[in-house]
Amino acid sequence: MSFILRCIDCGHKAPYFPTAINCPQCNSQWREAEYDLATLSKTLPLQLPDRPFDLWRYHELLPVRNPDPSITLGEGGSPLIKATNLGLMLGCPNIFIKDERQGPTASFKDRQAAVSIAALKEAGITEMVVASTGNVAIAYSAYAARAGIKLWAFVTSLVPAVKMREIALYGSQVIKVTGSYDNVKRAASEFAQQRNLYQNMGARSIPSVESMKTIAYEISEQITAFLGADAIENNKSLWRTPDWYVQAISGGMGPLGVAKGFSELKEMGFINKEPAIAAIQTAGCSPMVTSWKKGLETAEIVEEPRTHIETLATGDPGRTYNLLRKAIDNTDGAFESVTDEEAFRAMHVIAKMEGVSAEPAAAVAFAGLFKLIRAGVIKPDDTVVVNCTGHTMPPEKFVLGDDWARNIVFPENETEKETPKEGILAALSHVVPERFSRVVIVDDTTEARLLIRRILQSQGDFTLFEAKNGKEALRIIRRENPDLIILDLMMPELDGFGVLDELKANAETENIPVIVSTAKELTKAERERLKGQIQSLLQKGDFMSDEFLDEVHTVIN
Numbered sequence: 001m002s003f004i005l006r007c008i009d010c011g012h013k014a015p016y017f018p019t020a021i022n023c024p025q026c027n028s029q030w031r032e033a034e035y036d037l038a039t040l041s042k043t044l045p046l047q048l049p050d051r052p053f054d055l056w057r058y059h060e061l062l063p064v065r066n067p068d069p070s071i072t073l074g075e076g077g078s079p080l081i082k083a084t085n086l087g088l089m090l091g092c093p094n095i096f097i098k099d100e101r102q103g104p105t106a107s108f109k110d111r112q113a114a115v116s117i118a119a120l121k122e123a124g125i126t127e128m129v130v131a132s133t134g135n136v137a138i139a140y141s142a143y144a145a146r147a148g149i150k151l152w153a154f155v156t157s158l159v160p161a162v163k164m165r166e167i168a169l170y171g172s173q174v175i176k177v178t179g180s181y182d183n184v185k186r187a188a189s190e191f192a193q194q195r196n197l198y199q200n201m202g203a204r205s206i207p208s209v210e211s212m213k214t215i216a217y218e219i220s221e222q223i224t225a226f227l228g229a230d231a232i233e234n235n236k237s238l239w240r241t242p243d244w245y246v247q248a249i250s251g252g253m254g255p256l257g258v259a260k261g262f263s264e265l266k267e268m269g270f271i272n273k274e275p276a277i278a279a280i281q282t283a284g285c286s287p288m289v290t291s292w293k294k295g296l297e298t299a300e301i302v303e304e305p306r307t308h309i310e311t312l313a314t315g316d317p318g319r320t321y322n323l324l325r326k327a328i329d330n331t332d333g334a335f336e337s338v339t340d341e342e343a344f345r346a347m348h349v350i351a352k353m354e355g356v357s358a359e360p361a362a363a364v365a366f367a368g369l370f371k372l373i374r375a376g377v378i379k380p381d382d383t384v385v386v387n388c389t390g391h392t393m394p395p396e397k398f399v400l401g402d403d404w405a406r407n408i409v410f411p412e413n414e415t416e417k418e419t420p421k422e423g424i425l426a427a428l429s430h431v432v433p434e435r436f437s438r439v440v441i442v443d444d445t446t447e448a449r450l451l452i453r454r455i456l457q458s459q460g461d462f463t464l465f466e467a468k469n470g471k472e473a474l475r476i477i478r479r480e481n482p483d484l485i486i487l488d489l490m491m492p493e494l495d496g497f498g499v500l501d502e503l504k505a506n507a508e509t510e511n512i513p514v515i516v517s518t519a520k521e522l523t524k525a526e527r528e529r530l531k532g533q534i535q536s537l538l539q540k541g542d543f544m545s546d547e548f549l550d551e552v553h554t555v556i557n
């Protein structure tokens with residue numbers, strides 16, 4: 001698969017690397033992935049029939065070079081359900097629900113997380129920061145757990161506690177920020193810069209936007225299966241598309257990526273019509289809707305969102321507004337807003353009429369659908385797909401105990417612009433220690449290193465280093481002066497016994513605690529050799545993650 005990033009400001013093309021955020025020519029952060037669509041238009045039709053119906057079905061159109069099958073959770077391929085009762089009630093018989101609740105963590109954010117984490121893992125990234133209104137952090141946490149990536153999740157204190165606990169359950173560090181979502185993003189960004197960590201940048205993160213395209217591809221294939229092919233052109237039967245695609249938005253990345261997906265299908269000649277896109281916001285936080293209705297080029301910011309639907313509380317959409325506005329105008333689509341009450345009512349309607357229990361944010365899209373049909377914008381014979389974006393399943397409160405989150409409180413009456421940077425830094429120093437314990441993991445197998453890394457990431461503040469043999473280990477240990485070494489015994493170059501001998505022969509390293517983790521059945525002589533040299537001995541395949549953590553915490557504290 002080959003693709004390139006094209007800067008939307010200056011047109012410069014450059015290869016993709018996740019940590020290289022800016023265009024090398026003009027420094028813009030707004031770039032788009034471009035694929036060889038001419039070739040794909042010929043190869044894909046031959047290959048698709050043999051592929052499973054999941055997100056990776058379209059891997060040539062995603063910005064991951066070699067998707068790692070070991071981190072998948074079965075993302076994508078969500079069902080398209082016909083909403084017969086709704087259709088009858090609304091006099092619009094062709095309404096379909098794209099049921100994104102059926103993703104691995106129960107929202108469409110799974111697509112973003114699956115593709116982003118795959119791209120980050122491929123780039124060797126092991127720690128990252130997200131700012132989230134809930135679902136992004138949940139989805140990324142699940143995939144981060146599988147990929148061995150430590151996740152710092154910054155959320156507003158208004159995010160429902162059940163969602164925060166779900167994030168913590170996956171082993172991510174929750175940082176609860178008392179302040180608006182825009183403040184959450186500022187705190188996360190300061191933290192990422194301070195610790196030099198990769199940060200998810202919403203619509204500027206290439207894999208996130210690109211992952212959303214798969215919704216468009218799937219819908220086209222599914223609608224075609226339901227309603228039959230569209231026109232036949234040049235002996236080729238075209239995929240069908242709906243007349244409307246409706247989605248609730250916060251930052252607006254979802255429909256932006258979906259629109260790109262439809263336009264790529266058109267460019268490849270698979271479809272001949274792109275659906276109109278309807279983006280729905282809640283009235284208490286609808287900067288894009290009001291700005292679009294006023295015909296503004298730039299979105300007016302909502303400083304204080306007034307909605308109970310925290311998932312949708314992005315007050316400052318930034319440039320995503322300009323891009324989405326263009327996509328919506330190009331397709332003769334619409335922006336619309338609905339009140340929280342209308343959304344709650346829609347929640348009841350779709351649960352009771354269609355058996356679909358959605359979270360309030362997803363219900364916003366349905367309330368928008370009702371409104372657009374009533375207003376005559378969506379016509380009775382239009383085919384409509386509504387994205388049912390999410391459904392949450394909360395972990396019970398008692399499962400997590402008490403200290404699963406850390407808190408940052410922004411002073412109440414200071415507006416965002418007045419909170420000085422020093423204030424954010426001071427707040428951050430309360431929630432994370434100045435100095436993290438430094439641990440070197442020495443093991444020759446990738447899976448074993450990943451397992452230990454993940455165990456340590458999931459509970460505690462560690463800076464981790466990895467070595468794949470004894471020689472590399474000694475180099476890293478001498479350079480980093482760690483607080484703890486996790487040591488495998490059987491390794492090429494220099495084995496664990498050899499490493500221990502070297503460490504103990506040197507005054508600078510002789511007192512660094514060592515935990516041996518080995519698959520080796522030790523002989524009596526070998527046991528003798530380790531005596532007094534190490535803090536503890538763990539048999540691989542014979543410890544659980546919590547037991548391992550207990551050992552680590554008794555050695556360093």
Ligand SMILES: *Cc1c(COP(=O)(O)O)cnc(C)c1O
Pocket residue numbers: 107108109135136248249250251252253254255311312359361362389390391
């Ligand atoms: C994130 C989210 C949205 C909003 O999507 P954006 O792409 O950020 O605009 C809507 N519904 C649910 C359930 C979400 O998790």
Ligand SMILES: [Zn+2]
Pocket residue numbers: 007008009010011012023024025026027028
């Ligand atoms: Zn540029």
